[in-house]
Amino acid sequence: MAKKMPASPIRIPTVSSDIEWDYCFLESQQMKIPAQQPTEESCPTNGSEGSEDGTKAKEKATDCMSLPWEKLAQSQEKTARLIKEKMNTQANKELIRCVILSQITFGKEHWKCAQALASLAYGYLTLRGLPAQAKKHAESAKSTxxxxxxxxxxxxERKGILEALVMLYYTLGMAWLLQNHGRKAYLNLQKAERNMEELKELHKGGVCGLQISEKDLTIALGRASLAIQRLNLALVYFEKAINSIIAAKGARTSDLVPLYTEVAQIEQLRRNHHQAIQYLQQAYSICVSLFTEVSPQTAEASALLAKAYAMSGEAQHIDVAEIYFIKSISAYQTTLGPENCETLMTIGEFYKWLIHNGEKEEAHRLLKASLKSRIISYGNYSEKVAETFYNMGRICFAKGDFRQAIQxxxxxxxxxxxxxxxxxxxxRDTKNILTLVQRASNSSSRWKREGRRDSKCKVTEA
Structure with missing residues (x-):
């Protein structure tokens, strides 16, 4: 039920090579040559200054003459601007340049160079969603x-090092979490928490302006605790994060929605279904007030609430679950379209619930109505379409409509x-069911024929 960090699937590359790193390193090597030995080509003559080419050449020459720490400051400013503009790939490349310029300025063994590597690792995690690369650069920075x-x-200096360590261990923790290694994630996030406590002591109790906030770290620890099934501990972390957000932003902020859904998941695992429903009602209420009732956010909250009511297993929740399923599907169809995967996934969940409750007619109607959308979305010869035909066939078989089931x-x-x-x-499974249906159909036809023959004999005798 909890959402994964990135919205799209994460590609995990091998760490044996980093093309961007190699490219930027080569570029930095080329940058150093004119900085030490400016040539006539890089410094234009007075006669060419008036032309556009001359202006560009002059700017290039000025840049070439910049000292490494000046270039580093410019690169850091550019990185911040690119992140703000959501130009993630370019920002990540600029972080690589920051590392290389830090090596030139301070030396590879200096803590500021390791700090730049930690920032690069965090960039790979948050800007690119590449946990393997993030771990590679974080590990490189750790010993230094x-x-x-x-x-x-x-x-x-200690403050700067502690800030870098918080970022480094947070990055390692989240990278391991993305790769489904909950134990390693939790251990690294605990180290980040210890360094955060040291930083607070250094600041006499409070820290602000950090790239990794206490709230970020608390939520990460909650997710890692959940991943290793330490449910009570996860609940403590999430409740702490919720209280922190309410104190800072109020009780109607969208930041609370993912946390309420994750806490609801924990309560469901603990079989506290009523408590889970209460948290999801709060999430749903926030979505309605911030995004309106017909929105993808509210549609998702409705689907989660429907499933929570369905999971409770209580008779009084059956009608409520159906209402929220219908609300969710309607909102998804209106905002994202009938062919959207979220729409079709929610229809699939509703279908299963209807079958579980013995509402075969309604389940069949729902699948039949969604068939065209599935074909458009996934293609005629796709697993999802085959699955739809299979489920519809099973329902027809259960209803005794053998002819339709066979088709x-x-x-x-x-x-x-x-x-x-x-x-x-x-x-093979489908073949076996098809054989069963055909046998049932043949038996049914034989009984009908024999029944008609017996009735005719009785009429003749009479």
């Missing part, structure tokens, strides 16, 4: 930062053979 932390005496199951089998082959488990 820990060495400097032990030997530094300056409070200002639907044959269509399903044809698609499955095309997709998986005739020996795949799904194809």
């Amino acid at each position: 930062l820990l060495t400097w932390k032990r030997k530094t005496a300056s409070d200002k 639907l199951l044959r269509k399903c089998l044809m698609i499955q053979i095309l997709l998986y082959g005739s020996e795949h488990s799904k194809s």
Whole structure:
């Protein structure tokens, strides 16, 4: 039920090579040559200054003559601007340049160079959604930062190192979490929490302006605790984050919606269904007030609420669950369209619930109405369409409509053979059910024929 961090699937590259890193490193090597030995080509003559080419050449020459720390400051400013403009790929490349310029300015073993690497790792995680690359650069920075932390005496330097360590361990924790390693995620996030506490002591109780806030870290620890099934601990972290957000932004902020849904998930795992429903009602109420009743956000909240009522298993919740399923599907169809995957997924959830409650006619009607949308969205010969034919065929079989069931199951089998082959488990399963339906159909036809023959004999005898 809880949403995953990134909205789109994460591609996890190998860490053996980093093309962007290599490209930017080569570029930085080329940058150093004219900075030390400016040539006539890089510094234009007075005669060319009036032309456009001359102006560009002059600007390039000025840039080439900049000192490395000046270039670093410019690159840091540019990174902040690109992040603000949501130009994530360009911002990530600029973070690579910051690392290289930090190496030139301070040396590879300096804590500020490790700080730049930690920022790059965080960039790979948050800007690009690449946890493998994030871990690679975070690990590169770790030993340097820990060495400097032990030997530094300056409070200002210690503050910078602690901030970098918080970012580094947070990045490692979230990267492991994205790769479904809950234990490693939790251990690294605990280290981030300890460094955050040290930072607060240094600041005499409070910290602000950090790239990783206490709220971010608390939510991350809640998610990691949930991943390792420490439900009570996860609940403590999430409640702490919720109270922090309410104190800062009030009780009607959209920031609370994902937290309420995650807390509801924990309560469902603890079988506290009434408590889960209360949290999801709060999330739904916020969505309605901020985004209106017909919006993708409210549609998602409605679907979660419908499933929560359905999971409770209580008779008085059956009608309420159906109302919220219908609200969700209607809102998704209006805002995202009938072919959208969220719409179709919610229809699938509603269908299963209807079958569970014995409402086969309504389930069949729902699947039949969504068939065209599934074909448009997934294609004629797709797994989803085969699944729809299969489910409709099963319903028809249960209702005793053997002729329709055979037609639907044959269509399903044809698609499955095309997709998986005739020996795949799904194809074999459909073949077995089709055989059962055909036998039932033949038996039914035979009984009908014998029944008609018996009735004719009785009439003749009479």
